[in-house]
Amino acid sequence: MTSIVKNLNVDEKVGYLFRYRSLLRRIDLINDELLELDERRKSLQSISIIQISKNSKDGKDRMTKSLIKIDKSYHLLMDKIDEATDTLDEIYAAIDSIEYNEVGKNILICRYIKEMTFEAIGEELGYSCAHIRRLHKKVIDVLEIQKT
Numbered sequence: 001m002t003s004i005v006k007n008l009n010v011d012e013k014v015g016y017l018f019r020y021r022s023l024l025r026r027i028d029l030i031n032d033e034l035l036e037l038d039e040r041r042k043s044l045q046s047i048s049i050i051q052i053s054k055n056s057k058d059g060k061d062r063m064t065k066s067l068i069k070i071d072k073s074y075h076l077l078m079d080k081i082d083e084a085t086d087t088l089d090e091i092y093a094a095i096d097s098i099e100y101n102e103v104g105k106n107i108l109i110c111r112y113i114k115e116m117t118f119e120a121i122g123e124e125l126g127y128s129c130a131h132i133r134r135l136h137k138k139v140i141d142v143l144e145i146q147k148t
Helices: 010-053 059-096 102-113 117-124 127-143
Strands: 002-006 144-146
Touching: 002 127, 010 059, 010 102, 010 127, 059 102, 102 117, 102 144
Parallel strands: none
Antiparallel strands: 002 144
């Protein structure tokens, strides 16, 4: 169930929107960790085949425990990606729900999704930097953030 958070001040709304890019970077780091875990799993599985042929019970137990730990870590990291993705969706939905005007949506998308400066946004949209800043403030003021 979602609830509307209406009492956020401008700085809190901006901080929330800025999380978008940091969450994308976090997801990239987690994906790197997942790749490392996959490599460890493959390495252990190839070693375990050798251990099985030697009938080393102690070796099999250690391999099994290690593989279980890798599996748990993998699932924890996947949960973190799911949480981050949910927040990304919330942020994008907040921007997309703005009924102020399309220019306002575009300003927020450029600023928080594409990480553009106000100057670059002005150039892209054909407005002065000062006008972009004024519109940005107005759009942030009307922004309602829905969080699950």
